[in-house]
Amino acid sequence: MHIAVVGSGYVGLVAAACLADLGHQVICVDNDENRIACLLRGEVPMHEKFLPELIERNRGPRLQFSTDLAQAARRSSAIFIAVGTPPAEDGEADLSFVESVSCDLARAGGGSYKVIVEKSTVPVYTSDWVRRVMLLNGAAPDYFDVASNPEFLREGTAVTDFLYPDRIVIGADSSRAAAALREIYRPMLDGSYYRRENKVPEPDGVRLPPPLIVTSAKSAELIKHASNAFLAMKISFINAVANICDGVGADIEEVCEGVGADSRIGQRFLNAGIGYGGSCFPKDLLAFRAVARNCGYDFRLLDEVVRINEEQRQRFIRKVRRALWTLKGKRLAVLGLAFKGGTDDIRESPAIALVRALLRENCAITAYDPAAMGRAREVLPAGVEYADSAHAAAEDADALLILTDWEEFAALDLERLRARMKYPIIIDGRNLYDPALMESRGFTYISVGRPEVYGIRPAAATAPQRRVLRPAVAGGELPKAS
Numbered sequence: 001m002h003i004a005v006v007g008s009g010y011v012g013l014v015a016a017a018c019l020a021d022l023g024h025q026v027i028c029v030d031n032d033e034n035r036i037a038c039l040l041r042g043e044v045p046m047h048e049k050f051l052p053e054l055i056e057r058n059r060g061p062r063l064q065f066s067t068d069l070a071q072a073a074r075r076s077s078a079i080f081i082a083v084g085t086p087p088a089e090d091g092e093a094d095l096s097f098v099e100s101v102s103c104d105l106a107r108a109g110g111g112s113y114k115v116i117v118e119k120s121t122v123p124v125y126t127s128d129w130v131r132r133v134m135l136l137n138g139a140a141p142d143y144f145d146v147a148s149n150p151e152f153l154r155e156g157t158a159v160t161d162f163l164y165p166d167r168i169v170i171g172a173d174s175s176r177a178a179a180a181l182r183e184i185y186r187p188m189l190d191g192s193y194y195r196r197e198n199k200v201p202e203p204d205g206v207r208l209p210p211p212l213i214v215t216s217a218k219s220a221e222l223i224k225h226a227s228n229a230f231l232a233m234k235i236s237f238i239n240a241v242a243n244i245c246d247g248v249g250a251d252i253e254e255v256c257e258g259v260g261a262d263s264r265i266g267q268r269f270l271n272a273g274i275g276y277g278g279s280c281f282p283k284d285l286l287a288f289r290a291v292a293r294n295c296g297y298d299f300r301l302l303d304e305v306v307r308i309n310e311e312q313r314q315r316f317i318r319k320v321r322r323a324l325w326t327l328k329g330k331r332l333a334v335l336g337l338a339f340k341g342g343t344d345d346i347r348e349s350p351a352i353a354l355v356r357a358l359l360r361e362n363c364a365i366t367a368y369d370p371a372a373m374g375r376a377r378e379v380l381p382a383g384v385e386y387a388d389s390a391h392a393a394a395e396d397a398d399a400l401l402i403l404t405d406w407e408e409f410a411a412l413d414l415e416r417l418r419a420r421m422k423y424p425i426i427i428d429g430r431n432l433y434d435p436a437l438m439e440s441r442g443f444t445y446i447s448v449g450r451p452e453v454y455g456i457r458p459a460a461a462t463a464p465q466r467r468v469l470r471p472a473v474a475g476g477e478l479p480k481a482s
């Protein structure tokens with residue numbers, strides 16, 4: 001099928017590359033000329049596993065980049081809207097980009113039936129609005145439908161999440177639109193994509209082919225908001241339980257093992273830490289809260305999810321203070337600036353918020369992040385220093401803080417680290433190490449919801465047993481095209 005994807009951000013670019021990899025003819029459109037120029041030069045403006053390879057192998061007739069929305073719309077039978085929906089002041093999603101794309105699509109015309117697909121996270125009723133705006137701007141009612149096809153992509157594993165989803169949700173109020181979307185996802189639904197030799201590697205434990213859920217457009221819009229709100233609630237819930245563990249001396253990981261063994265709850269998304277961040281959860285929670293308010297329901301549970309999340313950062317600062325007594329003038333090594341491992345995205349990153357809070361306490365910060373330092377430099381004050389490795393950041397540090405769950409931070413050479421630090425103190429906001437191991441290696445180790453340890457013994461002669469983080473996607477390289 002000929003498909004246009006409007007928006008070349010995280011969602012749009014991943015969707016465009018994956019739809020092309022499924023065999024469609026895709027044009028990815030953006031009105032940001034610099035961004036399109038950069039994509040045309042072969043540069044990929046974000047750190048996302050498998051994305052550069054997918055763009056490279058589909059570039060050409062199957063994947064093009066353009067700033068000409070009207071032309072792309074006219075030659076396409078499906079148009080995915082994947083533009084930004086940033087939060088407005090009152091928490092509601094600002095849909096002005098969606099509106100302006102809808103006007104442009106109506107004016108572009110085209111003379112044949114098209115399905116307009118909402119891919120951005122939008123509040124319920126957006127499909128109705130898009131339809132109304134298109135009609136007001138001259139689109140012929142029989143020549144288009146508006147459908148919702150929410151994405152559930154996590155940054156860092158977005159390509160794998162697109163091609164191996166837990167479910168495909170199609171929210172369509174007409175059978176014609178539902179049929180068009182089924183056709184788009186056919187290589188996944190009939191399993192043919194998964195039989196290809198050069199498919200993106202399959203992650204562990206996926207159900208293939210993915211289940212298809214067909215709903216009304218409104219239900220699909222709600223599925224997206226409700227899913228993100230539920231996941232954020234799961235994180236805040238477990239952080240609240242971790243705080244109780246801290247209070248009574250229990251271990252959150254043991255508690256999670258027991259709680260998550262209930263198949264109705266599950267083990268995933270029960271990692272306690274410094275709270276959630278990123279471009280989705282904080283924004284979507286506020287937007288969902290506003291949706292509820294607008295339809296007359298006071299969804300106060302969501303306020304509490306947000307409050308617990310914010311408090312989690314303050315609690316972490318209190319842990320740092322307790323470990324160091326006073327903060328002023330202390331030299332802190334910070335490992336991690338991205339909002340989570342595997343991405344260079346720092347939007348709403350708890351790590352960035354914590355660095356800012358520590359700078360206000362007059363700490364000296366030396367930070368290291370494998371991917372996010374460039375972006376962090378743009379938003380953090382000039383006084384922050386950046387190191388080119390975790391060990392270099394630790395040089396002469398009064399304490400080391402782990403703020404992002406990068407895999408490499410879970411496999412540090414503890415001997416070398418301790419030798420470089422002024423004091424062997426680690427405050428781990430991501431629970432990457434086993435406290436007993438850290439104690440045996442002579443560290444004061446403070447984490448979230450687990451017993452604090454104050455190691456005093458020098459390093460043992462044997463190699464440490466490090467906790468190994470499970471990679472989020474199947475490892476290995478992308479197979480070459482056959």
Ligand code: UDX
Pocket residue numbers: 151152153154155156228231235268269270271272273274275276277278279280281339340341
């Ligand atoms: C999220 C949703 O998972 C995805 O389905 C949606 O499409 C977009 O929003 P993303 O923001 O990329 O994806 O990251 P995710 O892996 O969900 O993590 C979000 C935040 O929660 C991160 O800051 C992460 O560190 C934190 N988190 C996640 C926890 O603190 N504990 C957990 O157990 C899981």
